[in-house]
Amino acid sequence: MADSAQSDFRSAFQRLAQRVHRRHAGRLALTGAGVGLSLGALGALGLWALRWGEWRPMSAGLGALGALVGAALASRQRWSESDIALYLDARLDSHETLTTALAARGGPEPALAHVLERASSVLGSADPKRVKPKLWSRWHALLPGALAVIAVVSVLPLPPAPKPAPHAPGAERVQIENLQGLERIEALDHLRGQNPEQDERLKKLAEQAKKLREALSKGLEKREALSEIAKLRDGIAAERLKLGDRQNRPGLDAALRAFGNNQALHDAQKALGNGDLTAFDDEMQKLANRAESSDRQAAKDALEEAAKEARAKGAKGLADALDAQKRLFERRESHAGALRELAQSMKGQLSPEALEDLKEFGRSGSPEAEKRLADGLERALEGLTPEERKRLAERMQRELEGAAGNASPMTKKQLEELAKQLSRKEGVEQLKKQLQELSQPEPSDDAKREQGLGDAERGGSAAERGLGAMPIPLDGDGAPGAATPGDKAGPGGKADPSGSAGPGSKHDSGTGDHHGSTPEIAAKELRSKADARLSAGAPMHGATLGRAPARPGETANQLGTGTLGDAQKTEVGAVDHADIPEEYREQVGRYFEP
Amino acid sequence: MTDPPAPTFEARLAQARDISVRLKGAIAAVIVGQDAVVEQVLWGLIAGGHVLLEGNPGLGKTLLVRTLSSCLDLRFSRIQFTPDLMPSDVTGTNVLVMDGGGQGSKGRFELHRGPIFGQVVLADEINRATPKTQSALLEAMQEHAVTIAGTRHALDEPFFVLATENPIEMEGTYPLPEAQLDRFLLKVSVPAPSEDELTEILARTTGKPVGEPGRVLTRQDVRELQALCREVAVAEPVLRYAARLVNASAPDAADAPDLVRRAVRYGAGVRGAQSLVLAAKAVALLEGRAHVSFADLQRTAAPVLRHRILLSFEGEADGVSCDQIVGELLASVATRPAAVERAVQGV
Numbered sequence: 001m002a003d004s005a006q007s008d009f010r011s012a013f014q015r016l017a018q019r020v021h022r023r024h025a026g027r028l029a030l031t032g033a034g035v036g037l038s039l040g041a042l043g044a045l046g047l048w049a050l051r052w053g054e055w056r057p058m059s060a061g062l063g064a065l066g067a068l069v070g071a072a073l074a075s076r077q078r079w080s081e082s083d084i085a086l087y088l089d090a091r092l093d094s095h096e097t098l099t100t101a102l103a104a105r106g107g108p109e110p111a112l113a114h115v116l117e118r119a120s121s122v123l124g125s126a127d128p129k130r131v132k133p134k135l136w137s138r139w140h141a142l143l144p145g146a147l148a149v150i151a152v153v154s155v156l157p158l159p160p161a162p163k164p165a166p167h168a169p170g171a172e173r174v175q176i177e178n179l180q181g182l183e184r185i186e187a188l189d190h191l192r193g194q195n196p197e198q199d200e201r202l203k204k205l206a207e208q209a210k211k212l213r214e215a216l217s218k219g220l221e222k223r224e225a226l227s228e229i230a231k232l233r234d235g236i237a238a239e240r241l242k243l244g245d246r247q248n249r250p251g252l253d254a255a256l257r258a259f260g261n262n263q264a265l266h267d268a269q270k271a272l273g274n275g276d277l278t279a280f281d282d283e284m285q286k287l288a289n290r291a292e293s294s295d296r297q298a299a300k301d302a303l304e305e306a307a308k309e310a311r312a313k314g315a316k317g318l319a320d321a322l323d324a325q326k327r328l329f330e331r332r333e334s335h336a337g338a339l340r341e342l343a344q345s346m347k348g349q350l351s352p353e354a355l356e357d358l359k360e361f362g363r364s365g366s367p368e369a370e371k372r373l374a375d376g377l378e379r380a381l382e383g384l385t386p387e388e389r390k391r392l393a394e395r396m397q398r399e400l401e402g403a404a405g406n407a408s409p410m411t412k413k414q415l416e417e418l419a420k421q422l423s424r425k426e427g428v429e430q431l432k433k434q435l436q437e438l439s440q441p442e443p444s445d446d447a448k449r450e451q452g453l454g455d456a457e458r459g460g461s462a463a464e465r466g467l468g469a470m471p472i473p474l475d476g477d478g479a480p481g482a483a484t485p486g487d488k489a490g491p492g493g494k495a496d497p498s499g500s501a502g503p504g505s506k507h508d509s510g511t512g513d514h515h516g517s518t519p520e521i522a523a524k525e526l527r528s529k530a531d532a533r534l535s536a537g538a539p540m541h542g543a544t545l546g547r548a549p550a551r552p553g554e555t556a557n558q559l560g561t562g563t564l565g566d567a568q569k570t571e572v573g574a575v576d577h578a579d580i581p582e583e584y585r586e587q588v589g590r591y592f593e594p
Numbered sequence: 595m596t597d598p599p600a601p602t603f604e605a606r607l608a609q610a611r612d613i614s615v616r617l618k619g620a621i622a623a624v625i626v627g628q629d630a631v632v633e634q635v636l637w638g639l640i641a642g643g644h645v646l647l648e649g650n651p652g653l654g655k656t657l658l659v660r661t662l663s664s665c666l667d668l669r670f671s672r673i674q675f676t677p678d679l680m681p682s683d684v685t686g687t688n689v690l691v692m693d694g695g696g697q698g699s700k701g702r703f704e705l706h707r708g709p710i711f712g713q714v715v716l717a718d719e720i721n722r723a724t725p726k727t728q729s730a731l732l733e734a735m736q737e738h739a740v741t742i743a744g745t746r747h748a749l750d751e752p753f754f755v756l757a758t759e760n761p762i763e764m765e766g767t768y769p770l771p772e773a774q775l776d777r778f779l780l781k782v783s784v785p786a787p788s789e790d791e792l793t794e795i796l797a798r799t800t801g802k803p804v805g806e807p808g809r810v811l812t813r814q815d816v817r818e819l820q821a822l823c824r825e826v827a828v829a830e831p832v833l834r835y836a837a838r839l840v841n842a843s844a845p846d847a848a849d850a851p852d853l854v855r856r857a858v859r860y861g862a863g864v865r866g867a868q869s870l871v872l873a874a875k876a877v878a879l880l881e882g883r884a885h886v887s888f889a890d891l892q893r894t895a896a897p898v899l900r901h902r903i904l905l906s907f908e909g910e911a912d913g914v915s916c917d918q919i920v921g922e923l924l925a926s927v928a929t930r931p932a933a934v935e936r937a938v939q940g941v
Contacts, residue, residue, distance in 0.1 A: 024937065079934070082831060086930045090938040095887035100829035110603035111825045111884040118884070133937045 251315020643779020
């Protein structure tokens with residue numbers, strides 16, 4: 001009897017339980033789908049917010065996947081029979097009759113049969129509508145909500161790109177493959193220093209510039225790049241000869257006095273007074289080229305005496321430079337003599353222009369005239385017939401014999417060699433080559449170094465400008481000799497030797513229009529405030545670019561370095577104690593560095 | 595002559611319900627109000643357990659027991675516990691009895707049975723006796739037997755101890771030890787009567803004396819009720835709920851409520867869980883059901899567990915009562931799995 005009651009109850013319970021289970025599983029699946037779809041909607045919102053527009057169509061698929069996963073996970077949480085019985089008991093207020101009938105353990109048979117009977121009765125009278133679980137819950141509102149979000153987000157225009165956060169000044173990164181100007185600093189590698197230590201320092205500067213170029217090609221903070229360039233410029237400035245500083249000033253003054261004894265040395269004295277070794281070297285070249293031997297001798301004497309005076313006053317660097325200049329002067333003098341001798345030998349074959357150049361070369365010693373003379377000689381050599389070449393060789397031979405040692409040993413030896421070779425075609429070619437070499441200017445080591453350092457300094461300025469910064473003027477910027485070849489000087493100005501001077505320039509020795517005029521300045525009341533007596537070759541009085549009060553003798557071309565020794569104690573390390581942002585402190589400190 | 599056919603389970607169930615209704619009616623003729631107390635005493639009687647009645651003096655505790663014993667065809671005895679009461683006063687003792695008189699007569703020991711040998715024993719003001727005397731009840735209550743002078747004597751069934759104690763008079767009392775308390779199936783709190791009840795009491799007790807109620811239940815009826823109670827079925831989820839409820843009363847249990855962790859020193863034990871289910875079966879039987887529901891357990895939880903929960907110092911200092919603890923347990927321990935509960939609530 002108990003078995004039949006059990007089976008009756010079981011079948012009735014299963015019918016109701018399946019209905020409950022289906023509804024419950026459906027509810028769970030909907031909940032899971034809602035949660036999954038919501039996650040998909042969140043993903044779509046994320047894609048929209050991140051402006052990944054091309055991925056947005058995937059958000060619908062993401063939502064569908066989330067719904068499937070949610071439904072699958074939910075379906076795993078199905079109720080057991082005991083759970084369903086508990087649910088039914090609660091909904092039917094049957095005091096756990098169904099639960100007891102389903103899960104009674106070890107109960108006596110009469111009681112169990114009674115419970116089964118009661119349970120069957122409860123199930124028989126149960127209202128299916130009352131016991132079915134609710135299919136919809138408030139969580140299911142997520143379904144249409146999430147679908148709407150996905151639909152809207154899929155068609156909604158992407159939000160505007162957020163404005164990038166402003167960089168701290170100078171903190172933006174720069175990436176430049178080839179920053180113009182750095183190559184001029186890298187060229188310091190080939191410069192010859194005064195001593196091995198300076199050689200090493202120049203190579204180091206070149207190496208640093210190379211590293212900076214590599215770092216810039218990979219990307220670097222702008223302020224860091226500017227800081228590196230500023231260090232390089234400081235290093236370059238430190239390598240330049242400073243004739244006007246405290247150590248060299250007395251020696252320079254004494255050396256200038258040695259040049260003041262001869263009017264022919266006036267230009268050289270002025271160039272040296274300006275501390276412009278390149279211009280001084282040019283003037284020395286002209287003097288060495290001159291035909292007048294007294295001028296050349298005066299120049300050699302002045303160089304010797306100036307070097308001696310400078311050394312006596314403790315300006316060792318200046319004295320060394322003057323000694324080197326004297327040695328170079330003698331070599332240049334020998335070259336010029338050789339060229340002149342050759343021109344004299346070929347006087348009959350020279351064109352009128354070449355003869356004019358020979359005169360000009362002897363008078364002014366101008367490198368331009370020297371170049372033109374060498375070209376004229378070369379053309380004359382080309383026009384010689386073999387017979388004329390033979391006669392020229394014989395004549396040179398006779399003249400050499402007649403000179404009997406008056407010419408310098410080098411000149412005589414060279415000419416003897418030339419006389420032997422002129423009879424052959426190859427000899428002529430070799431002579432032409434030598435003429436080219438003779439006409440090439442041969443600047444002094446100091447001049448070359450100063451020119452190289454100046455060029456590197458201007459390269460540093462160009463690099464700073466390339467990074468968008470305003471270069472800080474340093475010693476050397478705008479200094480004489482800064483002009484590049486081909487720069488034209490203004491009226492009355494000075495041009496680079498290899499360029500052509502403008503009208504009115506007293507250095508103009510070209511064939512152009514020499515009748516320039518300077519327009520009158522409409523300033524009748526203009527008065528000069530300065531009443532200082534100008535001494536030839538001495539620096540002009542005036543304002544300085546220095547960072548210390550000007551001293552007598554300083555000029556706009558002379559940086560007032562070496563004067564910070566008079567600084568107050570409170571000014572020492574002032575930058576470190578000043579209210580300057582940390583990121584600028586190093587730059588500001590370097591600016592005020594003595 | 596053949597035996598009459600055994601009554602069906604349904605008939606026995608109906609009979610039990612009928613008997614209980616009649617018993618409650620007979621008691622109600624004497625006792626005014628206190629329906630819940632009467633109900634709970636009946637749970638103890640049907641479940642075969644002992645009941646501790648706690649209430650202020652004059653609330654009718656003793657009258658209730660006397661009335662109940664009058665309704666039952668059982669031997670009633672009463673022990674008035676006092677501090678000088680000896681265990682032998684409870685259990686009885688061997689007395690030397692002389693055969694005949696004069697010289698040469700032989701004497702023999704004869705058992706003089708104590709009041710414990712009754713079937714409905716009223717242990718009045720049980721906490722006034724010393725623990726030594728209180729413990730004389732232990733064997734009788736647990737094993738329904740007493741040992742006197744090395745001889746074990748079984749007590750007549752059914753055996754039912756109803757003890758009373760006064761919670762406000764603490765002078766000269768000896769609180770029952772936990773082992774003793776645990777022997778009581780239920781601890782029933784007797785509340786003060788309401789105004790209507792008190793009015794009725796006054797009307798009844800200040801006039802013509804009311805006679806004692808007649809016998810309603812025979813000894814056989816009581817045994818039948820107790821046997822039927824044991825047959826009531828309990829589903830596993832219901833048993834698990836009882837187990838969770840009792841386990842949660844221990845402060846170191848994982849699912850113990852905060853109040854239990856804070857205010858309870860020791861929780862109920864295995865005997866508590868057994869008592870909970872037995873009392874719930876009695877409730878189900880009195881309601882004419884052959885199975886126990888969650889509600890039955892919840893109804894019996896307070897009288898079954900309140901004397902089995904030992905408060906901690908902090909709990910006593912905070913004035914937490916054991917009934918509060920039981921209330922917290924019922925509120926925190928879920929009857930059904932959470933998912934089922936949510937579905938029932940329609941959330």
